[in-house]
Amino acid sequence: MKKSRGAVLKETKPGPERVGKVLREIGSRLQTAGVDRPQLESELILSQALSIPAAQLYLEPERILENSIRAQIESWTQERLTRKPLAYIIGKAWFREIELEINPAVLIPRPETELLVEQALRIIQSETAVKTILDLATGSGAIILSLARELEKSNPDLQFFASDISGRALSLARKNAQRLRLGDRIQFRAGDWFQPFPGQKFHLIVCNPPYISEEELPGLMPEVSRYEPKLALNGGKQGLELIQKVLAEAPDHLDRPGRLVLEIGMGQAEKLPEIKTSLKLQKLVKDFAGIDRIAIFRL
Ligand SMILES: C[S@@+](CC[C@H](N)C(=O)[O-])C[C@H]1O[C@@H](n2cnc3c(N)ncnc32)[C@H](O)[C@@H]1O
Known part of the structure; x- marks a missing residue:
């Protein structure tokens, strides 16, 4: 049977795709693949591809997606369907007030770790003797870069140090520091735990160690x-x-007032008293799920 001209056009050239429809469609594909919070991730994919804030997607549901943008959205979605984290796909993550470049050499910074920063800020703001801060196992640099950014104006004389055993993580942390114009505020050192700091003491140590x-x-x-x-x-x-x-x-590397702010895993708070250390457990802070997540120790 001979096809009408209109029917041929319909088969070969799909109509323009619009923000609202694509947003829903990708959300549902991610949901089927078992992705946690699929709608939020769909919003992120579209907003990043369009370089607009996520909220704007809902103001322009009829906006037509250009072919190149639609192709970018599809390629990111395909990758995300393999369960690769979006932060590794788009190469960035957000932590407190900063945007970080992220790659698979580093842990994607977690919202729980923002609480660690909050506790460290409280200590720095209430203990005026704190002048030197070490972020042990810095990864992307999320913790130390947040502290440096948020204290830039109020405490310009603080000295920041950070270390990691992973050379790739450390070079990304350095790059993040430069992008945030904090490169000259932080001394980065490579090595195993305290090994890059022989005989050196800090007023405050922050650390989110591997704990799974x-x-x-x-x-x-x-x-x-x-x-x-x-x-x-x-x-x-x-x-x-x-x-x-x-x-x-840590006790050999702390100077008074001497605080260690440590992130811990679920169920680990109960085990802390069994661990040998001369530090005193001062406070436990719960995360959004009610789990003891941050342990603060003092000399
Ligand atoms: C849980 S991640 C924390 C990363 C970052 N601080 C954050 O909160 O997003 C732990 C970090 O410990 C580092 N690490 C593992 N073993 C280490 C060691 N022996 N010495 C120093 N750092 C180590 C890893 O490379 C990784 O960057």
């Missing part, structure tokens, strides 16, 4: 178990090995 137990690792969501660096996650048999190491070595 070897047993738990394979059971985590694919975004984490398949894609995030094991070096950033694996806390040994019980998940506590590196926490123990930091607690054992």
Whole structure:
């Protein structure tokens, strides 16, 4: 049967695609793939591709997507359907007030870690003797860069240090510092825990160490178990090995008032009293889920 001209056009050239429809369609594909918070991720994919704030998507649901933008959205969606985290796909993440470049050599900074920064800020603001701050195991630099940015105006004389054993993580942290124009505010050193700081003491140490137990690792969501660096996650048999190491070595690197702000995993707060250290546990802070997440120690 001979096809009409209109029918031929319909088959070969799909109509323009609009923001509202694509937003819903991608949300539903991500949901089917088991992605957590699919609508939010769909918003992020579209807003990043269009370089507009997510809220604007809802103000312009009829906006037509140009072919190149539609292709970018599809390519990111395809990658995300493999469960690769969006931060690794688009190469960025947001943490408190800063945007960070992210790659698979570093852990994607978590909202819980924003609480660690909040606690560190409280200490710095209430203890005027705090002048030197070390971020041990800095990864992308999220913690130290947030502190440096948020204290830039109020405490310009603070000295910031950061270290990581991963050379790739450290070079990304340095790059992030430069992008945020904080490159000359932070001294970055490579090495195993306190090894890059022989005999050096700090008033405040902040640390989000790897704290997942070897047993738990394979059971985590694919975004984490398949894609995030094991070096950033694996806390040994019980998940506590590196926490123990930091607690054992930190006292030699603290100067009064001497505080250590440490992120810990679910169920680890109860185990802290069994860990050998001369530091005193001063306070535990719960995260949004009511889990003891931040442990503050003092000399
Ligand atoms: C949980 S991630 C924290 C990253 C970043 N501070 C954050 O909160 O997003 C742990 C970091 O510990 C680093 N790390 C692992 N073993 C280490 C070691 N022996 N010495 C120093 N850093 C280490 C990893 O490279 C990783 O960047």
